[in-house]
Structure formats: structure tokens, C-alpha cells
Amino acid sequence: MRAVVMEAPGRIVIEDIDAPKVLDPTDAVIELAATCICGSDLWPFRGAQPVDHQYMGHEYIGEVVETGPAVKKVAPGDFVVGSFCISCGECEICRAGYPSRCPVAAAAGDPFIGARSNGTQAEFARVPFADGTLVKTPAPPSPELIPHLLAASDVLGTGWFAADSAGAGPGTTIVVIGDGAVGLGAIIGAKQLGAERIIAMSRHPQRQALAREFGATDIVEERGEAGVARVREMTGGYGAHGAVEAVGNETAFQQALGCVRPGGHLGFVGVPHGVSLDMGQMFGAEVHIFGGPAPVREYLPQMIDLIYKGEIFPGKVFDKVLPLADAAEGYAAMDQRSATKVLLTV
């Protein structure tokens, strides 16, 4: 089968390798229906994170083709959506709603999909702890649903978690920093959680349009201190109830922190690169901070339900579709920001 490999920063190739098989009793192997490129894949692509012949991809939907003897909840023929974080689904941490930090999966060496396999930018993928990681869809999806379900696998789930961590709820004003696919997903999440006002910080016309379509009530083009001042002005001087940080750099963090009122919440899901927070500043800000790898599995049932009901259309974040064989072109497009998010057909 074919699989995408990042040989070195900026160098994407397609390899022909053996298809994965069930290795552990809790494994499932799925045949990908579609996969995609993540914003976080750009960190190693740009050389901001070390990489050496790495199989890529952690977003996936597809049909189960083989299961280990201990798998009870999914079976060959089932269509499934999975999370990039592997989770047993049974330990205290999973049951408390944080499957993204399942210690059982971590102890087995499988905290993230791809850690011991070929990733999901491939024709087939092995999913460890299938019962705790995959969610079966109510029916095989129509082709129109494929992009939406694929978005749920990471960007929507991650954005939703960020909106939840930012305290989105009835009557709240939520600011979203980062107009990439995760930030756009956060807008859907914030709206579903009941936020009254959703302020998207973006200068990109197409992304602004999608942000509005997803539920943003306001757009702020200013950045940094000017952006913070604008948000404070829009919120009676208090600041927003919560902010989503979906970038991962120092500027975005400070912008997010500056937008939140005392007692408010900052949810961060951009993988931080070189960001440190002065706790004296945090003490003075008195803002709740929470983030990390999103427990997407926790939100999947609700997201799948909304997608099947036609209430949310998160797949609109895919503005470029390419065959798996042209993955390199997809990486380049996202790197150059000519595409927000690239779907790869398998």
C-alpha cells in the first residue's frame, strides 16, 4: 500500500510498504476513506521540529477491515471515526473525560496514532485500543458526509475542546485567535455550546467568510495590542469571557491572554513552540488556563450526530482536495497558506 513519508523538513514522498495488520488483541485495522494534512504537520515540514523519515497523518475515517480478538465495540464492515489520541476508554483518566492523556495507551507505547505504525496518510492504518479510540457512525456515510466526518477526527474536535476550555456557554463572548481549520472548528464548537457572541480575529477574506458562516458574530482584523484594545472596547472594557488560542506562538498567547477578563478562561490547543508564561503576569491576569492534546474522542458522538443531522458542516474547512499521491503538493499549499486545509483522497 502507499503511505506518505516526511523524509526531512520540506521533503514529502510516497512509499510503497506492507499494509498494517492486527498486532495486539485490542487493535483494529481500517481502510481509509479519506485523510488529510494537519497544521501541526507543518512544524516539522518547516524545520521547527526535528523529523527523519517519519510516516505522517493522524486524522482518519474509514471502514474496519480486521479486528483483534479483544475488540468488542467495532467489527469489520463498520464505518468509524477515530481520534489522533489513542485511549483505552476504561481507566480513570478516560472516564473523567481526558482520553487524550490515557496512561494505559501511553504505557503500551501508543499515545498518538502513528507512534508505532504508519500514520494515517496511507491506504490502511492500524488503530490500537480500537474500542476506546474509534466511534462507529450510525450508517455508512454518503460521499457528501466524508469531509465533515474527517474534520471531526481532529480539527473540529480540537476546536470544540478549545471552545469548551475557553468557557463557551450561554451568554458568553468568546474570542478565537487563529483562523486556521482548528480556529474555524472552535467557532462551530463555541456556537454549539451556546456562546452569544463569537469574535474571530482574522485578516483573510475567505477565512472571515467561513468564520461568519460557522457562527462568528464579529471579525477583528487588528492584531497584538491593537487587537486586544479592540476586543476590550467591544466588551464594555471588561474583556471577553474566554479566548481560544489556536496558533501556538508567544504573540498569539499574549493576544489571547490580553483579550480575557479576570475570572475568564483561555483554552489553548495550538502546539506551543517556544512559549513561556510569566506566572507573575498570570497571577495578575487571574485567568483560567487549560489546554493540551484535545480529548476528541469525548466529543465525537455528539459531533457525528450533528453531522448526520445536517446541523454542522465542518468539512468546509477543506479548500483543496488532492489524491494521496499528490500529498507533497498539499503540504506545499498549506505551508504557503494558499490552502487552509487539504483533504487527501485514498
Place this chain on the structure above:
Amino acid sequence: MRAVVMEAPGRIVIEDIDAPKVLDPTDAVIELAATCICGSDLWPFRGAQPVDHQYMGHEYIGEVVETGPAVKKVAPGDFVVGSFCISCGECEICRAGYPSRCPVAAAAGDPFIGARSNGTQAEFARVPFADGTLVKTPAPPSPELIPHLLAASDVLGTGWFAADSAGAGPGTTIVVIGDGAVGLGAIIGAKQLGAERIIAMSRHPQRQALAREFGATDIVEERGEAGVARVREMTGGYGAHGAVEAVGNETAFQQALGCVRPGGHLGFVGVPHGVSLDMGQMFGAEVHIFGGPAPVREYLPQMIDLIYKGEIFPGKVFDKVLPLADAAEGYAAMDQRSATKVLLTV
């Protein structure tokens, strides 16, 4: 009247100054029944924070002797407990439960008691925004209640807020780092909030005894990595549900963070000095973080009620009592850790 002044690090003197008067319509002037020295007063005392002829003290209880024309909720003759944070009690931030960051008080130049007056290590004190800052007790207190009410003014309230921020609740295990008066107050708070297991990290025999009396179920003497390992071992390898950081230095922060399970909570109330958190580490830890100046006013009604009912005895943190005139001796005792907390009679 007499007032305590820190002239320079390590130099405490008593000055004779004019008693404060009502300046603004929302002011009250109170006659102190007792006051005390805070652990945070030691930062400037030790030269870790600049200080130049500063009036000291921010913990206070006493009788109202004068009120401005706009004060409606307290009147001369009332016995009151106040918070060190001044709050209007009416803005969105106060109503949301964060009076410690009231923007109305801050705009008027009065975020903390003492900012525009002589502090509360004195015979009289001016309290701005009296209606939003002071809480009237149900009756004039008996002498036995004085230390307990005084503790509520800061250390108990701050500890309670920290326990709340650490997610203390039924079924939870909470670790308390810092065995000073605030840490001990956090144990009372955690117990009242329903924590099932309270682990106090302390090597000090008298403080360990008081920690147990206040509700600690376990004592851990190990520090740093060994302390973290011990807590993890005691919590099935997961870590505690929450930790209170009541010290304010890097070591204590890292110890607190290491003790908390993914998805858990870290409440910090030690004023951070030179602490910065790497957000990459935080992303991996996936722990909620919240702290700052405690919104003590929010917890005062409940704390006062429990004190009058004889259910909590937070005043036991005072292990030295001195007259105001001997404040210098009190500072020295706390600096040398021969006293946990010093009450000053007025």
C-alpha cells in the same frame, strides 16, 4: 494613632500619624480589633520586592466608626470582616465572583487595601467601597472568635479559593504544597468543599499536627521529585485530582504540577516570584491552572457563618500574639520561621 511602617527591607518601625477619615462617599473607617502579618509581607522584608517607607497590613477586622454618605450596607457600630482586595460589588467582574479584580476599584486607585491609605497594621483604617468590600458579622464577636475572623480576612479565604481552584470536591484527592497559614487554610477549604483525601506536604512537626487537625488525611515529607513520586504512588499512579500551590517559587510550582493528574487542577495563590511556565510542558501536562489574588469577599459570608457556628477554627494558625508596638519582633519571628503567623493586638 500608631501605624506600622516598613522603612526598608528588614526595617520595621511604628509611626504616630493622623487617623484616617472618610475621603470618598463610599468609604468606611474602621477601628481595628486585631490585625496580623502576612507571609507576603516577607517578600519586601527580605528584599525580594522593592520597598520604601511603606505602610503595612491588609488583614483586618473591627468596628465601623464612620461611613461616607453613599454607604448603605454597614454603619457605625457594626463589626466587620473585610478583604484585602477592594471591590465595588456591583460590576460584572464582582458579580461573576472575582471581586479581587474589580475594575471599578482599580480605576479609582484602590485595588488593594492600603494602596491609598495607611494599611491595616494600625489602629484605624480607611476602607474604600465599603459596601462591596466589608461583610458584617451576625453579632459582635466574643474574644475567642477574634483570631478566627481575622484569619478569614486573608489566609483562610485565600486558602479556600486555592482549594476551590484546585477542584476540591466530593471524592477528590487534593495535595497542598506550602504549610504556612495559607496552605493550612487551604486544608480547611478543601475539607469544607468535600475532598475525600487531603495530602499535606510538610516537614514541620507543629504544622503537620495542625494540618491533621484541620482535615489533612495524609502527610508527605518528601519534596521535589521524591514528593511527586510519593503522591503518584498514593494515587494509583494517576496523580491527585488537584493541587494547591501556596508558596510562589519555581520548585513549589513544579512540585504542584507534577502531583496533578491529566485533566486535574492546579490552584496557585503564592505570589509568584521569578516563576515561568513552559507552555510546551503545560500542553503535555493537560492540567487546568488558575490563581491570583483571592476573591476572599466571595467566600466571607460562608466562612463567617462556619466560624460563628464553631465548625472551623482557622485562627489556630496564629502561634504568636504581640501588641502592635512589637510588630518588628513579629516580622522577625515569621522571617525566621519560628512563628507561622503573628497576630497583632491593637
